[in-house]
Amino acid sequence: MKAIAELGLLILFASACAAQIGGRSVAQIRKLRVTHGNGIVKIEVILTGSVVPSVKVTTGPDRLIMDLPGAATSARQQHIVLNSDGVKQLRIGLNNASPLVSRLVVDLDAAHQYALATDRNTVTLTVLPGTAAAQSKQPDAGAVPAASGPLLGMLFQRGTASPANPGAKTKTETLLKTAPSKAGLRTTFRVKYVAEGAAYLNGGRSSGLAEGMKLEVRDSSPANSTAAPGPVVAELQVVSVAETSAVTEIRDPKRDVKPGDWAYLSAADSAKLGVQSSASPGTPQPALLQGEPRKPELRPALLPEDSRIQGRIGFDYSGIRSSGSTPGNSTQLGFTISTDMTRIAGTYWNLQGYMRDRLTSNSQPEEETMQNYLDRTYTLQLYYDNPNSKWVAGFGRLYLPWAVSIDTIDGGYVGRKLTSRVTTGVFFGSTPNPTSWNYKPDQQTGGWFANYAGGSFESFHYSSTTGMAVDSLKWQIDRPYLFLENEVSYKKLISIYHSFIVDSPQGVTTDGIKPGTGISRSYLTLHIQPSERISFDIYHNYFRDTPTAATALIATGLVDKLLYQGLSASVRIEPIRHFFIYTTIGQSDKTGDTTHSLNQAYGIAWSEIWRTGIRADLHYSKFAGSFAQGDYRVLSLSRHIGDRIMWDAQFGGQTLNSPLTVNRSSFFVDTSFDTNLGSHSFLQSGYTVSRGDALNYTQWYLSLGYRFKTKGMWK
Numbered sequence: 001m002k003a004i005a006e007l008g009l010l011i012l013f014a015s016a017c018a019a020q021i022g023g024r025s026v027a028q029i030r031k032l033r034v035t036h037g038n039g040i041v042k043i044e045v046i047l048t049g050s051v052v053p054s055v056k057v058t059t060g061p062d063r064l065i066m067d068l069p070g071a072a073t074s075a076r077q078q079h080i081v082l083n084s085d086g087v088k089q090l091r092i093g094l095n096n097a098s099p100l101v102s103r104l105v106v107d108l109d110a111a112h113q114y115a116l117a118t119d120r121n122t123v124t125l126t127v128l129p130g131t132a133a134a135q136s137k138q139p140d141a142g143a144v145p146a147a148s149g150p151l152l153g154m155l156f157q158r159g160t161a162s163p164a165n166p167g168a169k170t171k172t173e174t175l176l177k178t179a180p181s182k183a184g185l186r187t188t189f190r191v192k193y194v195a196e197g198a199a200y201l202n203g204g205r206s207s208g209l210a211e212g213m214k215l216e217v218r219d220s221s222p223a224n225s226t227a228a229p230g231p232v233v234a235e236l237q238v239v240s241v242a243e244t245s246a247v248t249e250i251r252d253p254k255r256d257v258k259p260g261d262w263a264y265l266s267a268a269d270s271a272k273l274g275v276q277s278s279a280s281p282g283t284p285q286p287a288l289l290q291g292e293p294r295k296p297e298l299r300p301a302l303l304p305e306d307s308r309i310q311g312r313i314g315f316d317y318s319g320i321r322s323s324g325s326t327p328g329n330s331t332q333l334g335f336t337i338s339t340d341m342t343r344i345a346g347t348y349w350n351l352q353g354y355m356r357d358r359l360t361s362n363s364q365p366e367e368e369t370m371q372n373y374l375d376r377t378y379t380l381q382l383y384y385d386n387p388n389s390k391w392v393a394g395f396g397r398l399y400l401p402w403a404v405s406i407d408t409i410d411g412g413y414v415g416r417k418l419t420s421r422v423t424t425g426v427f428f429g430s431t432p433n434p435t436s437w438n439y440k441p442d443q444q445t446g447g448w449f450a451n452y453a454g455g456s457f458e459s460f461h462y463s464s465t466t467g468m469a470v471d472s473l474k475w476q477i478d479r480p481y482l483f484l485e486n487e488v489s490y491k492k493l494i495s496i497y498h499s500f501i502v503d504s505p506q507g508v509t510t511d512g513i514k515p516g517t518g519i520s521r522s523y524l525t526l527h528i529q530p531s532e533r534i535s536f537d538i539y540h541n542y543f544r545d546t547p548t549a550a551t552a553l554i555a556t557g558l559v560d561k562l563l564y565q566g567l568s569a570s571v572r573i574e575p576i577r578h579f580f581i582y583t584t585i586g587q588s589d590k591t592g593d594t595t596h597s598l599n600q601a602y603g604i605a606w607s608e609i610w611r612t613g614i615r616a617d618l619h620y621s622k623f624a625g626s627f628a629q630g631d632y633r634v635l636s637l638s639r640h641i642g643d644r645i646m647w648d649a650q651f652g653g654q655t656l657n658s659p660l661t662v663n664r665s666s667f668f669v670d671t672s673f674d675t676n677l678g679s680h681s682f683l684q685s686g687y688t689v690s691r692g693d694a695l696n697y698t699q700w701y702l703s704l705g706y707r708f709k710t711k712g713m714w715k
Contacts (some may be wrong), residue, residue, distance in 0.1 A: 009464075026049075027048050027070055028064055029046070029068070030492070030527075034082065039086070039128075041124060041126070041127040042124065044283070045104065045122070047121045048121065048639065049607050050121055052069060052118075053118065053123050058343070060309055062107075062108040062110055063106060063108060064106040064108065064127070065342075066104040066106075067101050068104070070101075071352055072102065073093060073268055074487070076453075076463060076487075078092055078093060079245050085127070087108060096352060096353055096354065098377050100208060114126060119197070120578070123616070124194045128200075157633055174688055182494075187265040187270050189201040189442070190260065197250055197361075198250060199217075199263070201215075201263060204242045204246045205241050209238055210241060212238060213235065214238075215265050216232045216236070217261050218262065218264060234251065234254060235251045236257075254703060256381075308709075309708070310708060311340055311707070311708060312336070313336070313706055314682065314705020315333065315336075316360060317702050318332050318700060318702070319700055321698045322696065333360045336356045337354070337356075339353060339354075340352055348425050349384055350382070350384075350385055353379045353380030353397070354398065368552065369695075371670070372558050373553055377408075379399070379408060380396045381398035390416050391414075391416055391417075392414075392423065397409070397432075403499070410429045411427065413425055413428075414426060424449065424451070425448070426448050428444075429446070430443060437543065437549060438471075439550065440545075442474065444475070445470070447468035447469025449543050450467065458474050459490070460488075460491075461489050461490075463486065465483075468482050481502060482501035482502045484499070484501075486499075493530070496527075498523065499522070500521070501521040502519055519542070520545070521544070522542040525538065525540075526538040534572070535571070535572050536571050537570040537584075539586070541565050542566075543562075543625075546626045547562045551628060554656065556634070556650070557619070558641065559627075562625070563623040564623060565628060566586055568586025579604070580606075582603050582605070583601060583603070584601040585599065585600055597624040598621075598624075601619070601623075612642070619636075620633050626655045628658035629658070633652055634653075635651045637649045637650075645674070647676045648672050650668070650670045650671075652667070653667040663693050667692070668689060669688070669689045676707065680707055681705070685700075686699075686701050
């Protein structure tokens with residue numbers, strides 16, 4: 001015990017990036033690499049698995065916001081100050097815990113174009129040069145649609161208002177809605193910029209280009225109109241079009257596409273425009289390509305997108321048919337809410353998260369199910385995020401951003417930035433998350449915290465949080481405690497995280513004794529990643545008494561961090577693309593052990609099965625701790641088509657011995673389906689079958705609701 005205490009106090013001054021044991025199929029953010037120069041900033045997010053990112057653009061201030069669904073990182077937002085090539089700073093952190101979404105925010109000095117590409121487990125966001133942005137400003141006031149293949153979204157730029165003509169916006173928009181004239185049509189375009197998997201062309205809608213059109217890059221120049229065109233070195237497909245520029249996806253390259261290459265419109269698309277492709281032998285080039293003066297571009301007034309309101313609201317009908325300890329049938333009415341609201345009414349308040357709850361209670365004796373527990377793991381938070389203010393605040397079901405070891409609370413926090421590195425504040429709420437190590441639905445908690453952070457992710461970064469709080473049961477003091485949470489990382493190659501809780505229970509613990517003041521929880525992880533395809537982790541987990549999380553969630557992987565006590569080591573390898581092998585092995589070391597046992601976990605994950613888009617994860621775990629002893633097996637399958645159609649399924653079974661349940665053996669099947677029925681409606685459904693010693697039930701639900709997406713303009 002003394003050694004553990006000394007280790008915790010040592011890590012208080014040097015510790016770091018959380019990499020929790022649970023959620024093996026979740027893609028964790030391992031590195032954030034930033035390179036810049038020549039007006040270009042390239043941001044690479046390297047993960048342990050593939051994700052489908054999306055980018056949003058806001059102004060006032062100008063920002064790029066990239067969401068990474070299914071990606072995990074520290075809930076504490078991290079900062080990288082750049083102040084170079086048009087980028088002020090980067091901010092990255094956990095945005096939502098359920099559904100899991102991490103967010104990268106890029107603060108810009110002005111509106112810039114961007115390129116977004118994915119390559120296996122790496123997502124690359126490129127902020128284009130200011131000169132390129134100035135030449136291609138256009139009024140497309142909407143997010144760019146996702147493209148097929150590795151290129152997911154490209155090109156978004158707004159113009160700047162002309163001081164001499166502030167009312168020119170209406171005139172410009174009218175002109176841009178007019179179809180291009182025959183004289184302005186072109187079939188040959190020059191490559192101006194190349195990002196990963198994408199080429200940026202010097203022509204757009206006004207020249208006849210449209211999404212889906214195809215071009216050929218050839219080893220030839222249109223200046224020599226009498227020579228036969230060179231061989232095809234790559235194919236391009238237009239995925240996003242502005243008025244005078246376009247972004248294309250590079251396909252089947254024979255060599256690298258370079259700035260200055262010429263791209264020729266395909267014969268089929270040229271025929272649609274009523275002109276002949278300039279790639280045809282002997283075809284003279286249009287006069288425009290022979291040096292015709294370029295017409296000045298129209299620049300619309302800046303339209304500040306200060307708020308975004310989008311989300312889903314629905315009602316569901318569900319039922320439970322049980323033949324276990326409480327046989328019978330029950331039906332319930334409920335509701336679902338999913339929101340992504342930023343800059344509400346022009347303020348710096350944001351509402352984000354997801355929630356499913358019941359409007360009516362069970363018509364039979366209450367029997368908690370796995371789905372009911374999962375519904376309680378949501379987060380739904382209203383928070384204040386103003387880069388120009390010293391105040392921070394958040395309310396709802398959320399994590400305290402500087403101390404995620406406390407788990408989610410139903411309540412809120414208010415803090416103040418004393419300096420650029422020091423933030424302090426208070427928090428209060430209940431602790432209803434059934435995956436918490438000290439899960440008690442009727443418990444309240446409140447206290448004070450202080451955080452000190454500094455450094456840079458490109459070299460050395462650190463963060464340390466300390467605080468004191470009190471837990472109460474029915475408003476009677478139950479457990480005063482101190483908490484310490486620390487993290488440190490060096491060049492994204494190595495990171496350490498440690499959380500440490502000392503308390504003084506006023507009553508008995510789950511072991512039936514009153515232990516007095518001491519260490520109740522210590523969690524340490526060391527992460528090393530020498531390359532993108534291999535990583536190592538070392539964990540040490542200690543509990544003084546038995547955790548109280550819901551045992552029904554063991555096979556879901558959400559409580560894995562409570563199963564492994566003592567010292568464990570883990571390795572994750574990607575031997576071939578999209579295929580992962582991982583294992584965790586350690587010796588159980590819990591209070592009261594007479595002999596030590598071996599904790600084991602083995603798994604394989606396939607993030608892209610034969611280009612079908614199906615992801616699979618097969619996991620086996622054997623464990624022995626104070627929370628539970630036993631094993632579980634689970635197979636997870638999923639298929640997501642953007643945010644339009646999502647299908648997930650889990651098949652698993654578990655055997656366990658735990659003081660928290662009499663259900664020692666069970667098997668379950670859990671499936672869910674989510675699809676958009678139209679532009680403003682959605683359908684969700686789910687089906688769960690569980691068979692166990694004491695719990696035997698079938699649960700289903702069907703949700704139908706309204707989805708909305710609007711943009712507000714605020715000065």
